[in-house]
Amino acid sequence: MLNAEQDIPDEVPLISKPFTVYTALELLLPTKLNIPGLWNFFLLNDVVGDNFSIRLSLTVFPYNSFDTAGRTEIIELIAMDLSLANNSSSPRPRWRKVAYGGMQPGYDDNHTDESFLEGMVMNASVVKRDMLKVMLDSVSISEYLCIVALVVLVWTCTLTTTIDENSLLFIDVSLLVSGFLILLFTQEMLSLSLLLHYVLNISFFITVLYVLAPIYQTLTRSISSDSIWAVAASLLVLHLFLHDYSESTVKAPGVLKNPALTSCISVNASVVASVFIASRLPSRLHVFGIMLFSLQVFLFAPLVTYCIKKYSFRMHLCFSISLMAMTLSFVYMLHRLLFVVLLSLLVFVNVVCPYWLIRIQEYKFEINGPWDEAKLCFDITD
Amino acid sequence: MIMGDHQKHRILMVSDFFYPNFGGVENHIYYLSQCLLKLGHKVVVATHAYGNRSGVRYMTGGLKVYYVPWRPFVMQNTLPTFYGLLPIIRTILIRERITVLHGHQAFSTFCHEALMHARTMGYKVVFTDHSLYGFADVGSIHMNKVLQFTLADVSQAICVSHTSKENTVLRSGLPPEKVFVVPNAVDTAIFKPAVNRPSGPEIVIVVISRLVYRKGVDLLVEVIPEVCRLHPNVRFIIGGDGPKRVRLEEMREKHSLQDRVEMLGSVQHVQVRSVLISGHIFLNSSLTEAFCIAILEAASCGLLTVSTRVGGVPEVLPDEMVVLAEPDPGDMVHAIQKAISMLPKIDPQVMHNRMRELYNWHDVAKRTEIVYDRALKCSNQNLLERLSRYLFCGAWAGKLFCLVMIVGFLLWQLLELWQPVDDIEEVPDFSLPHNCDEDMLEENPVK
Numbered sequence: 001m002l003n004a005e006q007d008i009p010d011e012v013p014l015i016s017k018p019f020t021v022y023t024a025l026e027l028l029l030p031t032k033l034n035i036p037g038l039w040n041f042f043l044l045n046d047v048v049g050d051n052f053s054i055r056l057s058l059t060v061f062p063y064n065s066f067d068t069a070g071r072t073e074i075i076e077l078i079a080m081d082l083s084l085a086n087n088s089s090s091p092r093p094r095w096r097k098v099a100y101g102g103m104q105p106g107y108d109d110n111h112t113d114e115s116f117l118e119g120m121v122m123n124a125s126v127v128k129r130d131m132l133k134v135m136l137d138s139v140s141i142s143e144y145l146c147i148v149a150l151v152v153l154v155w156t157c158t159l160t161t162t163i164d165e166n167s168l169l170f171i172d173v174s175l176l177v178s179g180f181l182i183l184l185f186t187q188e189m190l191s192l193s194l195l196l197h198y199v200l201n202i203s204f205f206i207t208v209l210y211v212l213a214p215i216y217q218t219l220t221r222s223i224s225s226d227s228i229w230a231v232a233a234s235l236l237v238l239h240l241f242l243h244d245y246s247e248s249t250v251k252a253p254g255v256l257k258n259p260a261l262t263s264c265i266s267v268n269a270s271v272v273a274s275v276f277i278a279s280r281l282p283s284r285l286h287v288f289g290i291m292l293f294s295l296q297v298f299l300f301a302p303l304v305t306y307c308i309k310k311y312s313f314r315m316h317l318c319f320s321i322s323l324m325a326m327t328l329s330f331v332y333m334l335h336r337l338l339f340v341v342l343l344s345l346l347v348f349v350n351v352v353c354p355y356w357l358i359r360i361q362e363y364k365f366e367i368n369g370p371w372d373e374a375k376l377c378f379d380i381t382d
Numbered sequence: 383m384i385m386g387d388h389q390k391h392r393i394l395m396v397s398d399f400f401y402p403n404f405g406g407v408e409n410h411i412y413y414l415s416q417c418l419l420k421l422g423h424k425v426v427v428a429t430h431a432y433g434n435r436s437g438v439r440y441m442t443g444g445l446k447v448y449y450v451p452w453r454p455f456v457m458q459n460t461l462p463t464f465y466g467l468l469p470i471i472r473t474i475l476i477r478e479r480i481t482v483l484h485g486h487q488a489f490s491t492f493c494h495e496a497l498m499h500a501r502t503m504g505y506k507v508v509f510t511d512h513s514l515y516g517f518a519d520v521g522s523i524h525m526n527k528v529l530q531f532t533l534a535d536v537s538q539a540i541c542v543s544h545t546s547k548e549n550t551v552l553r554s555g556l557p558p559e560k561v562f563v564v565p566n567a568v569d570t571a572i573f574k575p576a577v578n579r580p581s582g583p584e585i586v587i588v589v590i591s592r593l594v595y596r597k598g599v600d601l602l603v604e605v606i607p608e609v610c611r612l613h614p615n616v617r618f619i620i621g622g623d624g625p626k627r628v629r630l631e632e633m634r635e636k637h638s639l640q641d642r643v644e645m646l647g648s649v650q651h652v653q654v655r656s657v658l659i660s661g662h663i664f665l666n667s668s669l670t671e672a673f674c675i676a677i678l679e680a681a682s683c684g685l686l687t688v689s690t691r692v693g694g695v696p697e698v699l700p701d702e703m704v705v706l707a708e709p710d711p712g713d714m715v716h717a718i719q720k721a722i723s724m725l726p727k728i729d730p731q732v733m734h735n736r737m738r739e740l741y742n743w744h745d746v747a748k749r750t751e752i753v754y755d756r757a758l759k760c761s762n763q764n765l766l767e768r769l770s771r772y773l774f775c776g777a778w779a780g781k782l783f784c785l786v787m788i789v790g791f792l793l794w795q796l797l798e799l800w801q802p803v804d805d806i807e808e809v810p811d812f813s814l815p816h817n818c819d820e821d822m823l824e825e826n827p828v829k
Contacts, residue, residue, distance in 0.1 A: 097544045097697060098544075098697045098700075099542070099543045099544065099563065099565035099673070099694065099697040099698055100565070100697070100698060100699060100700060100740040100741065101700075101739070101740050102740070102742070102745045102749075103745070103748075103749055108562075108752075109562040109563050109564055109749055109752065109753070110558070110559050110560065110561060110562045110563070112558040112559060116544075116547075116548065116558060117548050117551075117552070119545075119548070120548065120552070366517070366518070367517045367552060369545075369548065369549070369552075370545050370548075370692070370693060370694075371514040371515070371516070371545050371546070371548065371549040371670070371672075371693055372516050372670070373516060373596065373669045373670040373692075374598075374669040374670065374690065374692050374709035375669075376600055376601065376669075376709070377709075377710050378600075378604065378711070380600050
């Protein structure tokens with residue numbers, strides 16, 4: 001039988017029409033190749049794509065069940081079907097993901113195919129963090145914690161008159177000068193007018209503070225000291241909680257962006273806390289000295305540390321670590337329990353929290369897709 | 383009407399959003415109800431009271447509307463009370479002998495409550511979601527949980543576009559086979575193109591939308607001056623009002639475009655067509671959109687549409703009727719230029735006729751009818767089977783949802799004792815003579 005059909009090549013390129021089905025026709029043979037059956041088969045393969053061509057590997061046919069006439073009939077039938085499909089609209093067109101044109105013939109409205117959720121993107125903008133980076137980033141938090149701890153230390157020493165007013169003023173002046181120098185070196189914009197501007201502002205600020213010192217001293221006389229300690233402590237906690245650790249609330253001149261509301265609240269909380277503490281001091285000079293000190297630290301220390309960090313990360317690290325060591329040693333001298341508390345807080349911030357963050361990273365699950373609100377690619381300036 | 387072999391349904395449409403309020407959902411419910419009435423079903427609408435519009439009203443075609451005396455709380459939404467609506471919803475369901483309850487819109491609390499009570503009472507419920515939600519912010523997370531709760535036990539759900547379906551499936555965890563896509567439609571009889579198209583060298587671009595952030599007004603602020611600079615013969619007409627209107631007015635001042643950008647303020651829906659037909663191109667700059675009926679209305683008026691490629695918008699019109707652009711000012715300007723170059727080839731009447739083939743409320747009603755048929759075929763489940771579905775909604779939320787459902791069930795049982803079903807009078811059905819409005823119109827001139 002086979003030899004009689006030498007004129008049919010092994011692979012018949014039947015029709016190279018714009019679609020491709022790789023079909024093993026023997027699957028169709030039991031159905032005697034009636035047209036609907038054939039169609040069903042083709043439709044199963046329809047999902048392959050827009051371009052498919054028929055390839056019949058006649059070698060795999062169970063030829064025994066067909067004679068020559070049968071085979072030509074098969075081929076004719078397929079050819080007819082295909083030409084039908086290409087000329088007129090096919091009985092069951094492809095399903096399209098469109099909303100227009102009413103119900104798509106042959107498909108229910110709840111039809112779901114593999115194009116469903118194809119626009120979905122998972123965890124597209126998730127940043128993979130590594131432990132060391134997070135730990136280094138958290139150093140700036142512990143740095144600021146230490147700064148606040150040092151301020152509290154100075155407050156306590158002043159309240160217990162371990163530090164007299166002259167040394168307090170000396171600390172103020174040295175802080176002011178060193179802070180100034182750091183700013184000038186890191187900002188790289190030394191100009192005479194800017195320097196003059198700074199000096200003018202600071203002298204104005206100091207004068208006003210000095211004039212207002214008697215008012216601060218008597219401001220909370222009618223309030224009991226216990227309430228003052230409690231309020232100051234809670235205000236400091238609020239300050240630490242809302243503080244903007246990534247940037248500085250007080251900006252260098254020329255920066256347009258306004259600080260967020262929370263960081264403003266944070267700064268205000270710290271200022272109020274310093275006023276409360278200052279009001280418990282014995283003399284005007286004490287009040288002036290402590291106010292100047294607190295304001296310098298709370299307002300400008302974030303700016304200075306931010307400038308250092310921007311200038312060189314290594315310098316920032318050295319500065320922070322030395323600051324931590326200094327604070328810890330001072331606190332150790334003052335009180336053992338407080339030392340333990342501060343140390344465990346620093347360990348918590350620098351080691352435990354980063355580890356925790358890395359651990360919960362694996363639960364991060366973001367879904368994005370065409371339903372998301374488009375983001376504007378430019379800034380809106382109201 | 384030859385719908386004899388079909389089962390007749392008695393449908394209660396529930397949503398916070400209905401006339402006299404105006405918007406996409408309101409329109410959808412109204413047109414769907416009208417077409418279902420024409421198919422011979424009974425349709426009743428329940429919504430909350432609007433101002434002094436409270437009680438029962440009848441609308442065109444005998445559409446009965448219950449304005450439940452329940453005050454809106456914010457953005458036309460009623461205060462969520464969980465069980466406050468149970469008695470009145472139960473009474474309406476029994477009085478009107480409802481078979482299917484159909485709720486609309488995911489942020490309508492009225493709809494959520496009604497769906498919950500209807501499920502407690504064993505009714506079949508269908509839910510239509512008209513909007514898209516993200517997954518990131520707190521508001522969306524809350525809404526998605528509420529939706530999950532409502533849809534945990536819904537018989538079938540409908541979405542207005544395929545994108546909306548994907549979104550709903552992700553948000554609610556429904557199997558995709560339960561969610562049908564039935565789009566909105568447009569009343570092509572109202573939105574007809576102008577008899578005489580505005581001619582001359584001038585090209586008018588129309589924008590009609592609420593002027594809010596989500597509608598992409600900030601994009602317009604960037605796009606309009608650039609288009610005006612490139613094409614001296616282009617003029618803009620902007621209809622709509624909102625908090626972002628100031629931004630547009632500022633832009634107009636800054637670029638001295640007062641004579642080329644006309645701001646109409648808020649446009650009544652009846653006037654939308656007259657605004658649309660004065661233009662050539664319709665510009666939609668939305669940042670998110672489940673379907674966008676405005677595009678349909680514009681296309682039906684024969685306008686070429688330029689739109690941002692967001693949400694379900696790419697599914698709404700065939701490619702030759704719309705120019706899509708990324709939500710980026712540069713790309714949108716390109717799209718508008720492309721649309722201007724396409725304009726001479728556009729015949730509004732041809733476009734209108736095409737729209738009549740593509741969208742039809744009767745088609746929407748027939749497709750919705752199929753969903754109702756499917757919903758009625760769903761098996762009845764007892765409370766325990768239903769509770770197990772809620773339990774899968776989350777570690778804590780699942781138990782909370784179960785508690786809410788159990789309390790609802792107990793309250794329902796209490797109501798059954800307090801006000802038995804037999805005591806509630808059923809409303810007699812009446813059918814308006816067919817096409818009575820048209821008959822009256824025909825008779826009147828004779829008399």
